Amino acid sequence: MDIDKELEDIFNDPLMDVSYKEAKLFDIPTDMKGVIALKKEKPDYVAQRKLCDDFAQFKPLFEQVNNDLRTGKRQLKRVSKTTSLTEGHYYVVDGQILLLHAVLDKKKSSNGMPDGRTRCIYENGTESDIYLQTLRKNVVANGYGITETSEETHSGFFSSDDVKQEDKVTGYIYVLRSKSENPEVRNIENLYKIGFSTNRVEERVANAEHEPTYLMAPVEIVSTYKIVNMNSQKFEDLVHQVLSHVNFRFKVADDKGEMHEATEWYVAPLTIIDSIIQKIMNGTIVYFSYNKELQCLEQIVQKSQSKLDLSGMKVLTLILEKVYFESIITGQKTEEYRALKQTTLNKYTYVDEADGKRYLKRFDAIRFYVGYHSNRDSAVVQVLDTTYNDGMITFSLGKVLEVVRGHK
Numbered sequence: 001m002d003i004d005k006e007l008e009d010i011f012n013d014p015l016m017d018v019s020y021k022e023a024k025l026f027d028i029p030t031d032m033k034g035v036i037a038l039k040k041e042k043p044d045y046v047a048q049r050k051l052c053d054d055f056a057q058f059k060p061l062f063e064q065v066n067n068d069l070r071t072g073k074r075q076l077k078r079v080s081k082t083t084s085l086t087e088g089h090y091y092v093v094d095g096q097i098l099l100l101h102a103v104l105d106k107k108k109s110s111n112g113m114p115d116g117r118t119r120c121i122y123e124n125g126t127e128s129d130i131y132l133q134t135l136r137k138n139v140v141a142n143g144y145g146i147t148e149t150s151e152e153t154h155s156g157f158f159s160s161d162d163v164k165q166e167d168k169v170t171g172y173i174y175v176l177r178s179k180s181e182n183p184e185v186r187n188i189e190n191l192y193k194i195g196f197s198t199n200r201v202e203e204r205v206a207n208a209e210h211e212p213t214y215l216m217a218p219v220e221i222v223s224t225y226k227i228v229n230m231n232s233q234k235f236e237d238l239v240h241q242v243l244s245h246v247n248f249r250f251k252v253a254d255d256k257g258e259m260h261e262a263t264e265w266y267v268a269p270l271t272i273i274d275s276i277i278q279k280i281m282n283g284t285i286v287y288f289s290y291n292k293e294l295q296c297l298e299q300i301v302q303k304s305q306s307k308l309d310l311s312g313m314k315v316l317t318l319i320l321e322k323v324y325f326e327s328i329i330t331g332q333k334t335e336e337y338r339a340l341k342q343t344t345l346n347k348y349t350y351v352d353e354a355d356g357k358r359y360l361k362r363f364d365a366i367r368f369y370v371g372y373h374s375n376r377d378s379a380v381v382q383v384l385d386t387t388y389n390d391g392m393i394t395f396s397l398g399k400v401l402e403v404v405r406g407h408k
Contacts, residue, residue, distance in 0.1 A: 052127040062097060062123040065090050068149055072190075073222070075271055076144040080333070083145075084114050085136050090146040093138045097123045097146070100135070109133050147271060171198040173225040173235065173277055175270070176205065180217035184250075191248065192222065192273055193265050196235050212252040212260035222270065225277060236264075238280050242290050243268060269295055294323055299330050308380055308402045313364040315380070316347075316395075322377070325370045329379050329400050336366065336395045340388065348393055360386050366395060375406035 052058065068074040076092065085091065090099055099121040109115035115133045122128070130138075139145065176193040178185050185191065193214070197204040201224045208214035227235070240247065243266045250262040266273070272290065275297060279285035288297045318336065327333035340348060349358050363383045370377045382398035 049122070049126040049128045052121055052125055055121070055125045055127075058099060058101075058121050059125075061099065065097060065146065066123075069146070072270055073149045075147045075269070077147055079136070079139045079143070079145045081140055081335070081337075083136075083140075085132060085139065085145075089148070091135075091139050091143055092146065093135075093143040101127075103132055104129070171196055171227050172201050173227055173280075174201040174204070174221060175223040175273055175277075176214070176219040177222050178215050178217055178219055178265075180215050182215070182217070185215055185217070188248070188267060190267050190269050191265060192268070192270065193219070194239055194243075194273060194277075195264050196227070210255055212254050213262050213264070215250060215252055215262055215265075216254070223274065223277075225281070227281075235280060238285055239264075239266075239276070242276055242285060242288065246290070246292055272297065294326075296323070296326065298326055310365070310380070314362065316361075316363040316366045316383075317369065318366055319369050319372065322370045325368055325377060325379065328368060328381060328397060329403050331400075334397050336397060338393045338395070340391055340393055360388055360393065362386055363395075365401060366397070370406075373406075377404065377406050379403045 065074065069076070074090075079085075079091075085100055087100055087103055090097055092098075100118060101121050102119045103114070103116045104119060106114060106116040113133065113136075115131060117129050118132050118135060120128050120130055120135065174193075174195055174197060176195070178191065178193070180186060195204075201221055205214065205219050205221065208219045209217055246267045247263070248265040248267055250265065252260050252262050254260060268290065272295065276285060276288075276290070279288060279297075288299055290296075291298050318338070320336075324333060328336070338344070338348065345358070348361055350361055351358050363386065365380050365382050367378060367380050379400060380402040381400050383395050384398040385396040387394045387396070
């Protein structure tokens with residue numbers, strides 16, 4: 001076989017003839033070139049680790065964080081591409097806990113997000129001055145954020161300084177964890193008792209091992225909240241309303257052998273319980289429900305027929321998972337990403353006949369659907385901007401124009 005002859009025949013084939021206009025289809029648009037050029041300006045600053053001279057003051061903090069993670073007071077959570085890291089918070093990168101102690105020279109990066117040289121303390125006794133944006137990339141790619149404890153989250157939220165003379169302290173909300181040795185109790189993950197007391201919580205649970213409501217066992221006080229101007233019955237009704245489908249009831253014998261039913265025990269992550277209590281306090285809990293399968297709070301939106309007039313608007317349709325759908329309609333997720341591939345070129349781009357170049361399509365809104373079934377949830381969300389970078393299209397999302405819930 002003559003290889004040179006075979007190649008010559010292939011390249012002389014009429015199918016290989018490409019016109020100038022067709023060849024221009026593969027040119028990178030001007031607006032995309034600008035974004036790509038930004039990535040080539042300069043490499044990230046390479047931070048060097050060194051020994052932390054004052055690590056003695058940080059060591060007890062890391063020990064406490066590790067203990068909080070083991071006991072469930074703190075949780076690991078994924079950090080999204082649009083999340084800014086916060087001074088004083090803990091993160092995990094490549095399996096190691098670090099404290100973002102300070103951002104030393106704060107500025108804005110080319111993508112508009114906060115940046116600057118940091119002081120990061122690591123649990124192995126070292127520190128670095130890594131740039132904030134580089135740290136964020138590392139956390140997103142190979143790590144987690146570490147949540148605050150409920151005490152940190154609510155410190156100052158219910159401060160006594162906020163209680164005015166005319167306000168009435170009606171009691172305390174408490175969250176308890178059972179120390180029962182009964183396997184039927186001990187083996188239930190995320191089991192907590194949520195209650196209300198007019199006395200100090202320590203006094204209320206002092207005799208827990210002799211009270212059926214506490215399962216005749218000692219309890220650990222996980223969180224307490226001072227309550228102002230709230231009826232205890234109202235509080236209990238609201239908790240039951242949100243968590244009724246994860247409510248556990250136990251048959252318990254007292255010291256005399258008489259049977260009682262212990263209620264107010266719920267199975268839900270501590271972070272969810274803290275969020276529910278906070279929303280009870282600020283009055284917004286009536287707009288949320290708890291999704292047991294996804295372990296998250298969902299905003300309640302009344303189902304209605306679409307009344308949105310989309311005439312004259314360019315609307316893109318996208319399918320996504322329910323967890324991302326809920327994040328978008330609650331405002332937690334403000335960007336949606338789609339890969340630009342040969343199969344999606346026509347969906348997201350167009351060729352300008354005037355110059356033969358390919359450009360991004362500009363949409364006024366996106367209609368999101370959850371899955372492909374007929375009774376799916378949907379929402380129409382405003383698109384503020386559309387950009388391209390390194391093979392990925394980013395839709396910057398604005399106002400939620402409409403939400404329609406499907407039939408359950």
